[in-house]
Amino acid sequence: MDRDVVERARSGDQEAFADLVHQISDTLLGVARRILRDPTLAEDVLQNALVTIWRKLPHLREADRFEGWAFRILVHACYADAPRNRRWASAIRVLHPDVASDVDDIQKIADRDELERAFRRLPLDQRAVFVLHHHVGLPLVAVAETLGIPDGTARSRLHYATRTLRAAFEQARAAQDLREGRPA
Amino acid sequence: MNDKRDFDRAVDRWLDDGSDATPPEVINAVLLAVRSTPQERDFRVPWRNTAMASYLRPAAVIALAVIASTAAIFTFGLGGSGIGQTGATPSPSPVLLARGSFVEHDWGLVEFEAIREGSSVTGRMTLAERDDGFGPITVDLLCTRETDDGIVMIGGYVTVGNQFIVPGTPGWVAVERGSPDKASVNFGSPMGVPATQTTDCRANLDAWLQHYRRGGYTLPLSVLDGGVEFGP
Numbered sequence: 028m029d030r031d032v033v034e035r036a037r038s039g040d041q042e043a044f045a046d047l048v049h050q051i052s053d054t055l056l057g058v059a060r061r062i063l064r065d066p067t068l069a070e071d072v073l074q075n076a077l078v079t080i081w082r083k084l085p086h087l088r089e090a091d092r093f094e095g096w097a098f099r100i101l102v103h104a105c106y107a108d109a110p111r112n113r114r115w116a117s118a119i120r121v122l123h124p125d126v127a128s129d130v131d132d133i134q135k136i137a138d139r140d141e142l143e144r145a146f147r148r149l150p151l152d153q154r155a156v157f158v159l160h161h162h163v164g165l166p167l168v169a170v171a172e173t174l175g176i177p178d179g180t181a182r183s184r185l186h187y188a189t190r191t192l193r194a195a196f197e198q199a200r201a202a203q204d205l206r207e208g209r210p211a
Numbered sequence: 212m213n214d215k216r217d218f219d220r221a222v223d224r225w226l227d228d229g230s231d232a233t234p235p236e237v238i239n240a241v242l243l244a245v246r247s248t249p250q251e252r253d254f255r256v257p258w259r260n261t262a263m264a265s266y267l268r269p270a271a272v273i274a275l276a277v278i279a280s281t282a283a284i285f286t287f288g289l290g291g292s293g294i295g296q297t298g299a300t301p302s303p304s305p306v307l308l309a310r311g312s313f314v315e316h317d318w319g320l321v322e323f324e325a326i327r328e329g330s331s332v333t334g335r336m337t338l339a340e341r342d343d344g345f346g347p348i349t350v351d352l353l354c355t356r357e358t359d360d361g362i363v364m365i366g367g368y369v370t371v372g373n374q375f376i377v378p379g380t381p382g383w384v385a386v387e388r389g390s391p392d393k394a395s396v397n398f399g400s401p402m403g404v405p406a407t408q409t410t411d412c413r414a415n416l417d418a419w420l421q422h423y424r425r426g427g428y429t430l431p432l433s434v435l436d437g438g439v440e441f442g443p
Contacts, residue, residue, distance in 0.1 A: 039250055045242055052238060057231035066229070070237050077241040078248055085250050138221040139228065162226050175401065177421070196218050 033090040036081075044081055051094065052077065054163075055101050061158045062105045064147055076104040095173045098163070102155045102174060109151055137199050145195030149188055156184040157192075306442045308332060308355060309363055309386055311394060313437025318396050323384050325352045325365045327442065332365060336384055338396070348372055350382040354412035358420065361388040362430050363441075366416045369398070381415045385430045386439045393432040394439055 028050060035043035055076065059069035079100050087096055146154065152174075159170045171181035310324035318338050325334035334352035349371035356364045366383035369376055376382070382398045400415055401422035423430050 041242075041245055044245060048238055048241055052233040052241075053231045056233045056237075060229065060231065061226060070234065073233065074237055074241055074244075078244050081241075081245045082248055082251050085252060135221075135224065139225045142221060142225045158226075161222060175422070192222065193218055196221055200217075 028093050030090045033084075033087070033093045037084045037087060037090065039085075044084075047093075048077055051097060054094075055097060058098065058158055058163060059101055059105055061162055062102070062151065062154045063109055064143070068108065072101070072104045072108050075108065076101040079104065095169065098159065098173045099175065102159075105155065106151055134203055137203055138196060141195045141199035142192055145192050146188075149191060153184045153188040153191075156181050157188040160185055304328075305333075307440070308334070308365065309439060309441050310334075311384075311386065311435075311437065311439035313392075313394060313435035313439065315394065315396050315433065315435065319346065321384065321394075321396055321437075323350075323352065323365070325355065327355065332367075334365070334367075336365075336367070336382065336396075346373065348376055348382070352384075354416065356413060356416040356420065357388075358430075362386070362432070363388055364416045364420070364430070366412050368412070381412070383416060383419065385432060386441075387432055388441055390432075391438045391440065392435045394435055395430055395432045 032043045032046050036047050056073045059072045063069050080097055156170055159165045167181050171178045305326045305328040308325040308327040312322045315321050320339035323336035325332050332355050336350040338346045338348040340346040350367045351370050352365050352367040354366050364383050364385045369378050369380045369382050372378045376398050380398050385395045387393045
């Protein structure tokens with residue numbers, strides 16, 4: 028992130044902020060989409076978060092920390108907007124027959140659907156840690172710093188999220204083996 | 212081992228699924244909203260008139276002397292009245308925790324005095340009114356935390372504020388034991404700390420300390436134009 032652009036946006040330059048939006052919006056949308064599991068809701072949340080970022084920019088102390096600060100505002104926007112939305116609780120994925128052309132594809136789709144269902148059951152705070160760590164690639168210390176939580180809390184949220192997803196994944200594999208007559 | 216690799220691969224595939232390209236209409240809506248959305252003003256308005264500091268310094272010294280003598284009268288009492296009137300249990304003697312008068316880069320002229328009595332703290336911090344219209348701010352000091360590296364944080368709540376720092380906002384001053392010329396002043400709570408936590412004076416100081424530690428640095432103390440005196 029260009030420090031100079033952040034500094035200019037912080038002092039009220041709307042063109043500089045437009046540059047920032049173009050630089051960071053895809054990354055932020057990716058995080059919101061993965062936490063919320065709903066592209067339309069993620070776009071709404073991104074929009075709210077970006078306006079909040081603009082409003083609060085003068086409070087940002089160090090321009091170098093802009094990205095982590097923006098992630099934090101985005102995650103809080105996800106927390107704020109998700110409870111109002113109920114669609115993601117019952118979304119169903121449609122399997123297209125032409126996609127699932129062989130056993131491997133069927134297995135991949137089954138894995139993905141099982142992970143999806145398990146992830147939707149996770150609380151948002153566990154989802155946020157999982158996405159920032161696995162998708163954005165932040166080390167756990169940085170995840171904790173970004174979310175303003177202790178390292179131990181971040182570690183524990185990641186542990187519970189991973190455990191839930193792994194259990195779902197293993198269950199899907201066992202069911203697939205059973206269908207294909209393979210011993211468990 | 213294979214299971215773990217399979218799981219990791221499945222998670223990667225699932226996380227990589229889909230496009231993250233922001234639709235242009237979302238970006239346009241944001242930029243349109245920004246045009247009519249004012250930015251919030253930062254609490255820490257830069258100190259612009261350093262000449263003011265030297266002008267105010269004699270007044271600050273006098274004000275500090277008045278505060279100190281008033282505090283002494285209240286804490287030690289006149290003619291044996293006041294503290295200990297009930298005579299029930301002897302309480303620990305009040306001692307000076309720290310006091311100072313200095314010009315801080317962001318806040319301007321700051322004066323404070325904190326008296327420790329047992330585990331509690333009493334005292335006051337004032338930020339003088341500046342020529343740009345910011346201030347005055349008064350904070351009632353109520354609690355303290357001392358770090359292993361000798362930084363003393365003294366916290367409390369704003370009693371006289373303005374539109375940016377409203378009464379009830381937590382505020383603190385941090386000074387370094389052994390250094391008469393380093394301090395820092397701030398208000399509010401670090402982002403991410405629940406608002407309820409700020410009703411606990413010491414929890415708020417802890418939250419700030421944790422915030423700085425997580426960032427990998429200690430409290431950012433500045434060298435002052437002025438000084439700090441420590442109690443025993």
